[in-house]
Amino acid sequence: MANFVKLANSLARIGVGLALGGAVVNSALYNVDGGHRAVIFDRISGVSQKVRGEGTHFLIPLVQTPYIFDVRSRPTNVPVVTGSKDLQNVSITLRILFRPQSSSLPNIFVNLGVDYDEKVLPSITREVLTAVVAQFDASELITQREMVSQRVNEELTERANQFGVILDDISLTHLTFGQEFTSAVEQKQVAQQEAERARYLVEKAEQVKQAAVISAEGDSMGAKLIASALSQAGEGLIELRKVEAAEDIASQLSKSRNVVYLPSGQQTLLALPS
Template structure:
Protein backbone atom coordinates (compact mmCIF):
# COMPACT_ATOMS: atom_id res chain seq x y z
CA UNK A 1 0.00 0.00 0.00
CA UNK A 2 2.76 2.41 0.93
CA UNK A 3 4.61 1.52 -2.24
CA UNK A 4 1.57 2.37 -4.34
CA UNK A 5 1.24 5.76 -2.58
CA UNK A 6 4.88 6.56 -3.18
CA UNK A 7 4.57 5.53 -6.82
CA UNK A 8 1.54 7.75 -7.24
CA UNK A 9 3.30 10.69 -5.59
CA UNK A 10 6.31 10.17 -7.85
CA UNK A 11 4.14 10.20 -10.97
CA UNK A 12 2.41 13.37 -9.77
CA UNK A 13 5.80 15.01 -9.13
CA UNK A 14 7.06 14.08 -12.57
CA UNK A 15 3.86 15.42 -14.13
CA UNK A 16 4.16 18.68 -12.22
CA UNK A 17 7.79 19.04 -13.24
CA UNK A 18 6.92 18.45 -16.88
CA UNK A 19 4.00 20.88 -16.63
CA UNK A 20 6.20 23.54 -15.03
CA UNK A 21 8.78 23.09 -17.74
CA UNK A 22 6.14 23.40 -20.46
CA UNK A 23 4.70 26.53 -18.84
CA UNK A 24 8.18 28.01 -18.50
CA UNK A 25 8.98 27.43 -22.17
CA UNK A 26 5.60 28.88 -23.15
CA UNK A 27 6.43 32.24 -21.54
CA UNK A 28 8.85 34.85 -22.86
CA UNK A 29 9.66 38.43 -21.87
CA UNK A 30 10.10 41.52 -24.06
CA UNK A 31 12.14 44.16 -22.23
CA UNK A 32 11.79 47.91 -22.56
CA UNK A 33 13.13 49.29 -25.82
CA UNK A 34 12.64 45.92 -27.54
CA UNK A 35 10.10 44.24 -29.78
CA UNK A 36 9.51 40.58 -30.64
CA UNK A 37 8.72 38.72 -33.85
CA UNK A 38 7.11 35.26 -33.67
CA UNK A 39 8.23 32.50 -36.03
CA UNK A 40 5.81 29.61 -36.41
CA UNK A 41 7.06 26.28 -37.81
CA UNK A 42 3.81 25.78 -39.73
CA UNK A 43 2.79 29.26 -40.85
CA UNK A 44 6.13 31.09 -40.92
CA UNK A 45 6.76 34.61 -39.61
CA UNK A 46 3.76 36.16 -37.91
CA UNK A 47 2.84 39.62 -39.27
CA UNK A 48 2.22 41.08 -35.80
CA UNK A 49 4.93 42.72 -33.72
CA UNK A 50 4.84 41.88 -29.99
CA UNK A 51 5.37 44.75 -27.56
CA UNK A 52 6.91 44.93 -24.10
CA UNK A 53 5.85 42.54 -21.32
CA UNK A 54 5.39 38.79 -20.71
CA UNK A 55 3.69 36.78 -23.45
CA UNK A 56 2.72 33.18 -24.34
CA UNK A 57 3.75 31.06 -27.29
CA UNK A 58 3.34 27.42 -28.31
CA UNK A 59 6.42 25.48 -27.17
CA UNK A 60 8.35 23.59 -29.86
CA UNK A 61 6.15 25.20 -32.52
CA UNK A 62 6.72 28.90 -32.10
CA UNK A 63 9.89 30.89 -31.34
CA UNK A 64 10.30 34.56 -30.31
CA UNK A 65 12.99 36.69 -31.94
CA UNK A 66 13.80 39.79 -29.87
CA UNK A 67 14.93 43.01 -31.61
CA UNK A 68 16.41 46.10 -29.98
CA UNK A 69 14.60 49.15 -31.41
CA UNK A 70 16.74 51.78 -29.64
CA UNK A 71 19.25 53.90 -31.57
CA UNK A 72 22.69 52.33 -31.84
CA UNK A 73 25.91 53.84 -33.22
CA UNK A 74 28.00 52.31 -35.97
CA UNK A 75 31.18 53.53 -37.70
CA UNK A 76 31.57 52.60 -41.36
CA UNK A 77 34.98 53.26 -43.01
CA UNK A 78 35.01 53.76 -46.78
CA UNK A 79 37.85 54.33 -49.26
CA UNK A 80 36.72 56.03 -52.47
CA UNK A 81 37.92 58.48 -55.13
CA UNK A 82 37.18 62.17 -55.61
CA UNK A 83 36.28 63.85 -58.88
CA UNK A 84 39.16 64.40 -61.29
CA UNK A 85 39.95 68.08 -61.91
CA UNK A 86 41.94 69.90 -64.57
CA UNK A 87 43.15 73.49 -64.30
CA UNK A 88 45.81 75.87 -63.05
CA UNK A 89 44.34 76.08 -59.55
CA UNK A 90 44.22 72.34 -58.87
CA UNK A 91 46.96 70.39 -57.18
CA UNK A 92 46.63 67.38 -59.42
CA UNK A 93 44.52 66.34 -62.39
CA UNK A 94 44.20 62.74 -61.17
CA UNK A 95 41.60 61.15 -58.94
CA UNK A 96 42.47 61.45 -55.27
CA UNK A 97 41.89 58.49 -52.95
CA UNK A 98 39.83 59.61 -49.96
CA UNK A 99 39.41 57.68 -46.72
CA UNK A 100 36.14 58.56 -45.01
CA UNK A 101 34.65 57.28 -41.77
CA UNK A 102 30.89 57.74 -41.44
CA UNK A 103 29.16 57.50 -38.05
CA UNK A 104 25.46 56.67 -38.07
CA UNK A 105 22.83 56.23 -35.36
CA UNK A 106 20.34 53.66 -36.63
CA UNK A 107 17.28 51.76 -35.43
CA UNK A 108 14.71 49.52 -37.10
CA UNK A 109 11.15 50.59 -37.86
CA UNK A 110 9.07 48.46 -35.43
CA UNK A 111 6.29 47.61 -37.90
CA UNK A 112 8.88 46.46 -40.45
CA UNK A 113 10.48 43.89 -38.11
CA UNK A 114 8.65 40.85 -39.57
CA UNK A 115 9.81 41.81 -43.06
CA UNK A 116 13.34 42.53 -41.78
CA UNK A 117 13.54 39.09 -40.14
CA UNK A 118 12.14 37.34 -43.21
CA UNK A 119 14.50 39.08 -45.69
CA UNK A 120 17.61 40.07 -43.70
CA UNK A 121 17.64 38.08 -40.47
CA UNK A 122 18.74 39.14 -37.04
CA UNK A 123 22.07 40.68 -38.18
CA UNK A 124 20.34 43.11 -40.55
CA UNK A 125 22.74 45.96 -39.72
CA UNK A 126 25.75 43.92 -40.84
CA UNK A 127 24.04 43.18 -44.15
CA UNK A 128 22.62 46.62 -44.92
CA UNK A 129 24.67 49.48 -43.46
CA UNK A 130 28.12 48.73 -44.99
CA UNK A 131 26.68 48.18 -48.48
CA UNK A 132 24.40 51.24 -48.68
CA UNK A 133 27.04 53.45 -47.00
CA UNK A 134 29.65 52.46 -49.57
CA UNK A 135 27.20 53.00 -52.38
CA UNK A 136 26.05 56.46 -51.26
CA UNK A 137 29.48 57.76 -50.23
CA UNK A 138 31.12 56.76 -53.51
CA UNK A 139 28.30 58.34 -55.52
CA UNK A 140 28.40 61.62 -53.57
CA UNK A 141 32.17 61.98 -53.19
CA UNK A 142 32.66 61.41 -56.92
CA UNK A 143 30.78 64.69 -57.53
CA UNK A 144 33.40 66.78 -55.66
CA UNK A 145 37.11 67.29 -56.20
CA UNK A 146 39.63 67.08 -53.37
CA UNK A 147 39.58 70.81 -52.64
CA UNK A 148 35.78 70.96 -52.54
CA UNK A 149 35.65 68.05 -50.10
CA UNK A 150 37.65 70.21 -47.67
CA UNK A 151 35.99 73.59 -48.24
CA UNK A 152 32.43 72.29 -48.73
CA UNK A 153 32.37 69.58 -46.08
CA UNK A 154 28.95 70.63 -44.74
CA UNK A 155 27.38 70.37 -48.20
CA UNK A 156 28.94 66.93 -48.70
CA UNK A 157 27.69 65.76 -45.30
CA UNK A 158 24.18 67.06 -45.97
CA UNK A 159 23.96 65.35 -49.35
CA UNK A 160 25.23 62.06 -47.91
CA UNK A 161 22.68 62.30 -45.11
CA UNK A 162 19.76 62.88 -47.47
CA UNK A 163 20.60 60.07 -49.87
CA UNK A 164 21.60 57.57 -47.16
CA UNK A 165 18.42 58.22 -45.19
CA UNK A 166 16.34 57.53 -48.30
CA UNK A 167 18.22 54.29 -49.02
CA UNK A 168 17.95 53.06 -45.40
CA UNK A 169 14.17 53.59 -45.41
CA UNK A 170 13.87 51.05 -48.23
CA UNK A 171 15.26 48.41 -45.84
CA UNK A 172 13.07 49.40 -42.89
CA UNK A 173 15.74 51.40 -41.03
CA UNK A 174 15.69 54.87 -39.50
CA UNK A 175 18.93 56.91 -39.35
CA UNK A 176 18.70 59.41 -36.48
CA UNK A 177 22.11 60.99 -37.08
CA UNK A 178 24.75 60.90 -39.82
CA UNK A 179 28.13 62.61 -39.57
CA UNK A 180 31.52 62.54 -41.29
CA UNK A 181 34.00 61.95 -38.49
CA UNK A 182 37.15 61.24 -40.50
CA UNK A 183 38.34 62.57 -43.86
CA UNK A 184 41.92 62.02 -45.05
CA UNK A 185 43.70 61.98 -48.40
CA UNK A 186 46.77 60.23 -49.75
CA UNK A 187 50.29 61.21 -48.71
CA UNK A 188 51.06 62.86 -52.06
CA UNK A 189 48.00 65.09 -51.92
CA UNK A 190 48.62 66.03 -48.28
CA UNK A 191 52.22 67.01 -49.10
CA UNK A 192 51.01 69.06 -52.08
CA UNK A 193 48.49 70.88 -49.87
CA UNK A 194 51.21 71.74 -47.33
CA UNK A 195 53.52 73.03 -50.08
CA UNK A 196 50.74 75.17 -51.52
CA UNK A 197 49.95 76.64 -48.11
CA UNK A 198 53.63 77.50 -47.55
CA UNK A 199 53.81 79.15 -50.97
CA UNK A 200 50.68 81.18 -50.22
CA UNK A 201 52.12 82.32 -46.90
CA UNK A 202 55.38 83.37 -48.58
CA UNK A 203 53.43 85.27 -51.23
CA UNK A 204 51.41 87.06 -48.55
CA UNK A 205 54.61 87.99 -46.70
CA UNK A 206 56.23 89.34 -49.89
CA UNK A 207 53.13 91.38 -50.69
CA UNK A 208 53.16 92.80 -47.15
CA UNK A 209 56.80 93.86 -47.52
CA UNK A 210 56.05 95.55 -50.86
CA UNK A 211 53.09 97.41 -49.38
CA UNK A 212 55.22 98.46 -46.39
CA UNK A 213 57.94 99.83 -48.70
CA UNK A 214 55.31 101.72 -50.69
CA UNK A 215 53.97 103.30 -47.51
CA UNK A 216 57.49 104.35 -46.44
CA UNK A 217 58.04 105.85 -49.86
CA UNK A 218 54.79 107.81 -49.71
CA UNK A 219 55.65 109.03 -46.18
CA UNK A 220 59.08 110.26 -47.34
CA UNK A 221 57.55 112.09 -50.30
CA UNK A 222 54.93 113.74 -48.10
CA UNK A 223 57.61 114.75 -45.55
CA UNK A 224 59.83 116.23 -48.29
CA UNK A 225 56.89 118.12 -49.76
CA UNK A 226 56.09 119.51 -46.32
CA UNK A 227 59.67 120.69 -45.77
CA UNK A 228 59.70 122.30 -49.20
CA UNK A 229 56.46 124.13 -48.54
CA UNK A 230 57.73 125.29 -45.13
CA UNK A 231 60.95 126.63 -46.69
CA UNK A 232 58.91 128.40 -49.35
CA UNK A 233 56.72 130.04 -46.74
CA UNK A 234 59.76 131.21 -44.77
CA UNK A 235 61.35 132.61 -47.89
CA UNK A 236 58.17 134.51 -48.68
CA UNK A 237 58.09 135.85 -45.13
CA UNK A 238 61.71 137.08 -45.39
CA UNK A 239 60.94 138.76 -48.69
CA UNK A 240 57.83 140.45 -47.32
CA UNK A 241 59.71 142.18 -44.47
CA UNK A 242 61.97 141.84 -41.45
CA UNK A 243 59.24 141.84 -38.83
CA UNK A 244 59.27 138.04 -38.63
CA UNK A 245 63.03 138.01 -37.97
CA UNK A 246 62.63 140.57 -35.21
CA UNK A 247 59.84 138.51 -33.63
CA UNK A 248 61.94 135.32 -33.69
CA UNK A 249 64.90 137.25 -32.14
CA UNK A 250 62.77 138.48 -29.25
CA UNK A 251 61.32 135.02 -28.64
CA UNK A 252 64.84 133.49 -28.56
CA UNK A 253 66.09 136.21 -26.19
CA UNK A 254 63.17 135.61 -23.86
CA UNK A 255 63.85 131.89 -23.79
CA UNK A 256 67.58 132.40 -23.08
CA UNK A 257 66.82 134.81 -20.27
CA UNK A 258 64.40 132.36 -18.72
CA UNK A 259 66.95 129.53 -18.81
CA UNK A 260 69.70 131.71 -17.25
CA UNK A 261 67.44 132.94 -14.50
CA UNK A 262 66.78 129.37 -13.38
CA UNK A 263 70.47 128.47 -13.20
CA UNK A 264 72.06 128.39 -9.72
CA UNK A 265 75.37 129.83 -10.90
CA UNK A 266 73.97 132.85 -12.75
CA UNK A 267 72.10 135.55 -10.84
CA UNK A 268 72.35 138.37 -13.41
CA UNK A 269 72.70 138.81 -17.13
CA UNK A 270 76.17 140.03 -18.11
CA UNK A 271 75.98 143.07 -20.33
CA UNK A 272 79.26 142.28 -22.08
CA UNK A 273 78.09 138.74 -23.15
CA UNK A 274 77.12 138.24 -26.72
CA UNK A 275 73.44 137.39 -26.57
CA UNK A 276 70.56 138.00 -28.83
CA UNK A 277 69.44 140.82 -26.53
CA UNK A 278 72.62 142.79 -27.24
CA UNK A 279 72.14 142.52 -31.00
CA UNK A 280 71.70 145.87 -32.66
CA UNK A 281 68.15 146.91 -33.27
CA UNK A 282 66.85 146.78 -36.79
Protein backbone atom coordinates in the same frame (compact mmCIF):
# COMPACT_ATOMS: atom_id res chain seq x y z
CA MET B 1 2.37 -1.38 4.59
CA ALA B 2 1.25 -2.19 1.08
CA ASN B 3 -1.21 0.71 1.16
CA PHE B 4 1.60 3.05 2.20
CA VAL B 5 3.75 1.91 -0.72
CA LYS B 6 0.87 2.44 -3.16
CA LEU B 7 0.29 5.92 -1.73
CA ALA B 8 3.97 6.80 -2.07
CA ASN B 9 4.03 5.58 -5.67
CA SER B 10 0.92 7.60 -6.43
CA LEU B 11 2.44 10.74 -4.93
CA ALA B 12 5.65 10.15 -6.89
CA ARG B 13 3.72 9.81 -10.13
CA ILE B 14 1.79 12.96 -9.34
CA GLY B 15 5.02 14.81 -8.56
CA VAL B 16 6.60 13.66 -11.81
CA GLY B 17 3.46 14.68 -13.68
CA LEU B 18 3.46 18.09 -12.08
CA ALA B 19 7.14 18.55 -12.87
CA LEU B 20 6.60 17.53 -16.47
CA GLY B 21 3.55 19.78 -16.66
CA GLY B 22 5.52 22.68 -15.22
CA ALA B 23 8.33 22.12 -17.70
CA VAL B 24 5.85 22.03 -20.58
CA VAL B 25 4.14 25.20 -19.36
CA ASN B 26 7.48 26.92 -18.86
CA SER B 27 8.63 25.97 -22.35
CA ALA B 28 5.38 27.37 -23.73
CA LEU B 29 6.13 30.85 -22.32
CA TYR B 30 8.63 33.47 -23.48
CA ASN B 31 9.30 37.06 -22.45
CA VAL B 32 9.86 40.15 -24.61
CA ASP B 33 11.75 42.85 -22.74
CA GLY B 34 11.22 46.61 -23.09
CA GLY B 35 12.53 48.05 -26.35
CA HIS B 36 12.37 44.65 -28.07
CA ARG B 37 10.02 42.81 -30.42
CA ALA B 38 9.62 39.11 -31.24
CA VAL B 39 9.14 37.30 -34.53
CA ILE B 40 7.78 33.74 -34.36
CA PHE B 41 9.03 31.00 -36.65
CA ASP B 42 6.53 28.15 -36.99
CA ARG B 43 7.83 24.81 -38.32
CA ILE B 44 4.51 24.24 -40.02
CA SER B 45 3.38 27.63 -41.32
CA GLY B 46 6.72 29.46 -41.47
CA VAL B 47 7.42 32.99 -40.21
CA SER B 48 4.39 34.70 -38.70
CA GLN B 49 3.67 38.21 -39.98
CA LYS B 50 2.43 39.22 -36.53
CA VAL B 51 5.07 40.97 -34.42
CA ARG B 52 4.87 40.32 -30.66
CA GLY B 53 5.38 43.30 -28.36
CA GLU B 54 6.67 43.59 -24.82
CA GLY B 55 5.45 41.14 -22.16
CA THR B 56 4.98 37.38 -21.68
CA HIS B 57 3.55 35.32 -24.57
CA PHE B 58 2.58 31.70 -25.29
CA LEU B 59 3.94 29.45 -28.04
CA ILE B 60 3.72 25.82 -29.07
CA PRO B 61 6.81 24.02 -27.74
CA LEU B 62 8.98 22.26 -30.34
CA VAL B 63 6.89 23.84 -33.11
CA GLN B 64 7.32 27.57 -32.64
CA THR B 65 10.56 29.48 -31.89
CA PRO B 66 10.72 33.19 -30.94
CA TYR B 67 13.45 35.48 -32.35
CA ILE B 68 13.97 38.67 -30.39
CA PHE B 69 14.94 41.97 -32.10
CA ASP B 70 16.17 45.15 -30.41
CA VAL B 71 14.10 48.05 -31.81
CA ARG B 72 15.93 50.80 -29.91
CA SER B 73 18.34 53.18 -31.66
CA ARG B 74 21.87 51.82 -31.72
CA PRO B 75 25.08 53.47 -32.99
CA THR B 76 27.56 52.13 -35.48
CA ASN B 77 30.61 53.59 -37.26
CA VAL B 78 31.17 52.85 -40.93
CA PRO B 79 34.58 53.83 -42.41
CA VAL B 80 34.81 54.28 -46.18
CA VAL B 81 37.73 55.12 -48.49
CA THR B 82 36.66 56.51 -51.86
CA GLY B 83 37.69 59.00 -54.56
CA SER B 84 36.70 62.62 -55.14
CA LYS B 85 35.84 64.29 -58.44
CA ASP B 86 39.49 65.30 -58.94
CA LEU B 87 40.66 61.73 -58.17
CA GLN B 88 41.89 62.40 -54.64
CA ASN B 89 41.68 59.60 -52.06
CA VAL B 90 39.21 60.52 -49.30
CA SER B 91 38.80 58.68 -46.00
CA ILE B 92 35.36 59.23 -44.43
CA THR B 93 33.74 57.78 -41.31
CA LEU B 94 29.99 57.99 -40.70
CA ARG B 95 28.38 57.55 -37.28
CA ILE B 96 24.87 56.17 -37.77
CA LEU B 97 22.02 55.75 -35.27
CA PHE B 98 19.72 53.06 -36.64
CA ARG B 99 16.77 50.86 -35.66
CA PRO B 100 14.49 48.45 -37.52
CA GLN B 101 10.89 49.22 -38.42
CA SER B 102 8.74 47.04 -36.15
CA SER B 103 6.26 46.26 -38.92
CA SER B 104 9.11 45.13 -41.22
CA LEU B 105 10.70 42.69 -38.77
CA PRO B 106 9.22 39.52 -40.37
CA ASN B 107 10.60 40.51 -43.80
CA ILE B 108 13.92 41.52 -42.25
CA PHE B 109 14.15 38.13 -40.53
CA VAL B 110 13.31 36.22 -43.71
CA ASN B 111 15.57 38.19 -46.08
CA LEU B 112 18.45 39.32 -43.87
CA GLY B 113 18.37 37.54 -40.53
CA VAL B 114 18.90 38.78 -37.00
CA ASP B 115 22.27 40.38 -37.92
CA TYR B 116 20.64 42.54 -40.61
CA ASP B 117 22.62 45.66 -39.64
CA GLU B 118 25.99 44.03 -40.40
CA LYS B 119 24.75 43.04 -43.85
CA VAL B 120 22.93 46.23 -44.86
CA LEU B 121 24.58 49.31 -43.34
CA PRO B 122 28.21 48.87 -44.54
CA SER B 123 27.17 48.09 -48.12
CA ILE B 124 24.63 50.91 -48.60
CA THR B 125 26.90 53.40 -46.81
CA ARG B 126 29.79 52.67 -49.21
CA GLU B 127 27.41 52.87 -52.16
CA VAL B 128 25.97 56.27 -51.16
CA LEU B 129 29.28 57.83 -50.09
CA THR B 130 31.01 56.76 -53.29
CA ALA B 131 28.22 58.33 -55.38
CA VAL B 132 28.06 61.60 -53.37
CA VAL B 133 31.79 62.20 -52.89
CA ALA B 134 32.44 61.69 -56.61
CA GLN B 135 30.37 64.84 -57.28
CA PHE B 136 32.77 67.13 -55.37
CA ASP B 137 36.41 68.16 -55.64
CA ALA B 138 38.63 67.65 -52.62
CA SER B 139 38.56 71.36 -51.78
CA GLU B 140 34.76 71.43 -52.11
CA LEU B 141 34.46 68.57 -49.63
CA ILE B 142 36.06 70.89 -47.07
CA THR B 143 34.33 74.16 -47.93
CA GLN B 144 30.92 72.58 -48.62
CA ARG B 145 30.95 69.94 -45.91
CA GLU B 146 27.42 70.79 -44.74
CA MET B 147 26.02 70.25 -48.24
CA VAL B 148 27.89 66.94 -48.56
CA SER B 149 26.52 65.78 -45.21
CA GLN B 150 22.97 66.77 -46.20
CA ARG B 151 23.12 64.82 -49.47
CA VAL B 152 24.54 61.76 -47.73
CA ASN B 153 21.80 61.98 -45.11
CA GLU B 154 18.99 62.18 -47.65
CA GLU B 155 20.22 59.44 -49.98
CA LEU B 156 21.31 57.05 -47.23
CA THR B 157 18.00 57.44 -45.37
CA GLU B 158 16.05 56.67 -48.53
CA ARG B 159 18.26 53.68 -49.29
CA ALA B 160 17.91 52.23 -45.77
CA ASN B 161 14.11 52.52 -45.89
CA GLN B 162 14.11 50.02 -48.73
CA PHE B 163 15.39 47.41 -46.26
CA GLY B 164 13.04 48.41 -43.42
CA VAL B 165 15.76 50.21 -41.46
CA ILE B 166 15.23 53.67 -39.93
CA LEU B 167 18.22 56.02 -39.59
CA ASP B 168 17.63 58.46 -36.72
CA ASP B 169 20.92 60.36 -37.15
CA ILE B 170 23.84 60.43 -39.57
CA SER B 171 27.03 62.31 -38.64
CA LEU B 172 30.17 62.81 -40.71
CA THR B 173 32.77 62.41 -37.96
CA HIS B 174 35.99 61.89 -39.91
CA LEU B 175 37.24 63.36 -43.20
CA THR B 176 40.87 63.14 -44.32
CA PHE B 177 42.73 63.13 -47.62
CA GLY B 178 45.80 61.45 -49.05
CA GLN B 179 49.32 62.54 -48.15
CA GLU B 180 49.93 64.22 -51.52
CA PHE B 181 46.84 66.42 -51.25
CA THR B 182 47.62 67.30 -47.62
CA SER B 183 51.17 68.34 -48.58
CA ALA B 184 49.83 70.43 -51.48
CA VAL B 185 47.41 72.21 -49.15
CA GLU B 186 50.20 72.96 -46.65
CA GLN B 187 52.46 74.31 -49.42
CA LYS B 188 49.62 76.49 -50.71
CA GLN B 189 49.05 77.92 -47.23
CA VAL B 190 52.78 78.68 -46.85
CA ALA B 191 52.82 80.38 -50.27
CA GLN B 192 49.77 82.47 -49.35
CA GLN B 193 51.43 83.56 -46.09
CA GLU B 194 54.62 84.52 -47.92
CA ALA B 195 52.61 86.46 -50.51
CA GLU B 196 50.78 88.31 -47.74
CA ARG B 197 54.09 89.18 -46.08
CA ALA B 198 55.56 90.42 -49.39
CA ARG B 199 52.46 92.55 -50.00
CA TYR B 200 52.79 94.02 -46.50
CA LEU B 201 56.46 94.93 -47.10
CA VAL B 202 55.58 96.58 -50.43
CA GLU B 203 52.78 98.59 -48.85
CA LYS B 204 55.08 99.59 -45.97
CA ALA B 205 57.78 100.77 -48.40
CA GLU B 206 55.19 102.73 -50.36
CA GLN B 207 53.97 104.43 -47.18
CA VAL B 208 57.55 105.33 -46.18
CA LYS B 209 58.13 106.74 -49.67
CA GLN B 210 54.97 108.84 -49.51
CA ALA B 211 55.93 110.11 -46.05
CA ALA B 212 59.39 111.15 -47.34
CA VAL B 213 57.83 112.96 -50.30
CA ILE B 214 55.37 114.79 -48.05
CA SER B 215 58.17 115.75 -45.63
CA ALA B 216 60.33 117.06 -48.50
CA GLU B 217 57.41 119.02 -49.89
CA GLY B 218 56.85 120.53 -46.43
CA ASP B 219 60.50 121.53 -46.06
CA SER B 220 60.44 123.07 -49.54
CA MET B 221 57.29 125.00 -48.77
CA GLY B 222 58.79 126.25 -45.48
CA ALA B 223 61.95 127.43 -47.22
CA LYS B 224 59.87 129.26 -49.82
CA LEU B 225 57.83 130.99 -47.11
CA ILE B 226 60.99 132.09 -45.24
CA ALA B 227 62.58 133.35 -48.43
CA SER B 228 59.40 135.25 -49.29
CA ALA B 229 59.26 136.80 -45.82
CA LEU B 230 62.90 137.86 -46.00
CA SER B 231 62.43 139.43 -49.40
CA GLN B 232 59.45 141.41 -48.15
CA ALA B 233 60.70 142.44 -44.67
CA GLY B 234 64.35 142.97 -45.52
CA GLU B 235 66.82 143.01 -42.62
CA GLY B 236 64.10 143.80 -40.07
CA LEU B 237 63.02 140.16 -39.74
CA ILE B 238 66.61 139.04 -39.14
CA GLU B 239 67.11 141.68 -36.44
CA LEU B 240 63.84 140.61 -34.81
CA ARG B 241 65.03 136.98 -34.71
CA LYS B 242 68.34 138.15 -33.12
CA VAL B 243 66.51 140.07 -30.40
CA GLU B 244 64.27 137.10 -29.65
CA ALA B 245 67.31 134.81 -29.43
CA ALA B 246 69.13 137.23 -27.08
CA GLU B 247 66.10 137.44 -24.81
CA ASP B 248 65.88 133.68 -24.64
CA ILE B 249 69.59 133.36 -23.76
CA ALA B 250 69.33 136.05 -21.08
CA SER B 251 66.31 134.32 -19.57
CA GLN B 252 68.14 131.01 -19.39
CA LEU B 253 71.28 132.56 -17.82
CA SER B 254 69.28 134.46 -15.23
CA LYS B 255 67.94 131.19 -13.89
CA SER B 256 71.41 129.72 -13.43
CA ARG B 257 73.32 130.10 -10.10
CA ASN B 258 76.59 132.14 -9.81
CA VAL B 259 76.09 133.71 -13.21
CA VAL B 260 75.95 137.50 -13.51
CA TYR B 261 75.62 139.16 -16.88
CA LEU B 262 76.43 142.89 -17.41
CA PRO B 263 76.95 144.87 -20.57
CA SER B 264 80.55 145.06 -21.77
CA GLY B 265 82.75 147.75 -20.14
CA GLN B 266 81.25 147.35 -16.62
CA GLN B 267 82.61 145.37 -13.65
CA THR B 268 80.84 143.29 -11.08
CA LEU B 269 80.95 144.09 -7.40
CA LEU B 270 83.13 141.04 -6.91
CA ALA B 271 85.85 142.70 -8.97
CA LEU B 272 86.00 145.91 -6.77
CA PRO B 273 88.95 146.25 -4.33
CA SER B 274 88.10 145.65 -0.70
